[in-house]
Amino acid sequence: MSKIIKAKHTSFLLSGIILAILVFAYFGLPSFREFIDFTVKILINGSEEYTKEYFKEFGVWGPVAIIAFIILQMFLIFFPSWLPVIIAVRAYGFWWGILIALTGVVLASTIGYYIGKSFKGAFLNKVIGEKKMEKMDFWISNYSFGSVVLFRISPFLSNDAISFIAGMLQMKFKKFMLATLTGMVPLSIAIGIFSEDISKLKDGLYWIGGVGIIAYAIYIYIDYTKRRKKHNSSS
Template identity: 55%
Template sequence: MSKKASYILTGSIVAGLIILYFAYPPFQNFINETWKILWSNDEDKISAHFESFGVWGPVAIIIVMILQIFLVVFPSWLPMIVAVLAYGFLGGAMISIAGVFCASTIAFYIGKWLGDEHLRKIIGSSKNKKVEYWVSNYGFWTIAIFRISPFLSNDAISIIAGMLGMTYRKFIFATLTGIIPLSLAIAYFGRNTDKLKNGLYWIGGAGILIYAIYVYIDHRKRKKETKQTG
């Protein structure tokens, strides 16, 4: 798919969802009701709500995950738990992976559309260079860790990756590398809230720790090589 076609497709999806929300009352009611139920913390009510949609239930969850791009205060892992509650281990994991795939792709191409100049205006040239260095050297594993840790901003890293010109193939492979184990973990622990919280903390914490150690060792190695060549 060409860049132009990608931008058009991404923009059309986003614009279509926004127009549909304001122009079609049943869709607006569905979104409002779903949001209210998701925040109710009533697992039985959440599960029953999505099961009532039948074959359209998974589509509804994926739409919620896409809309979550624009609502950063809404936890990205909540729709994944909903998928598990409604469709079990395997079905919930597959829906979660599909939802993150779609949402990440849209966020990535939004970043592509905004471009590097937009990021430079937001954070300044000096910080932009640091971010470029980080993405160019550690971009793959940065995205993977952001995906595997439920407490980091998945959508922000997707948009930034697009802004800085990372290839889509590298980006989506890194996304799947992180989101598949997270989806399986949430699917495994999803029906036990206490186990889920502990599991997410362990997964996110361990991933960040391992990543920090890797970056520290690699950064020191790079600095040493630079001094030797200089």
């Protein structure tokens, strides 16, 4: 198997390995299984005050574990990106939970960006193809900020993939991080609000994702119209 194919499937391989380890630990270690079951039960059915008291027992390691999980989630493609936000908010309250989640997102995005940045040039041309690379270069050059915002604000798009892609296509880091926060801050706040009532969370996520996609489509249309008018006036 070539280096290119290996690199292309690294995230899937790591996801499978990590998932296998977690499954083995869950079914092979009774104490780990009891801890997971009890924690999930508290997060889903426990009162807000009881949930906070439970996580206080972990001390500083509670927030550290959530941040570590967000970073690890880059390679856990099976887990939804909004899950750690819900856990953080229910465990540490609205504002502290959002701050913990955003800290994890910033660290994970930075790591993903620089991993992507290490794969460039000929590697991208071979994996993606020259024609697609030209289109993606145009997309990043003209709509990079909006694209990152869309991927961040939509709970159903691959949050982690956009970090790798932005790094691969040499998007400026400051611009990438600003776009990341522009999308993640409102998403985290919205998830924090909806997570207070788990039964409403699903509908809330659909609304958030739908509004984000519609807003981005409007942004693309307005920008395209401006570019066409500018091109017609100059010709």
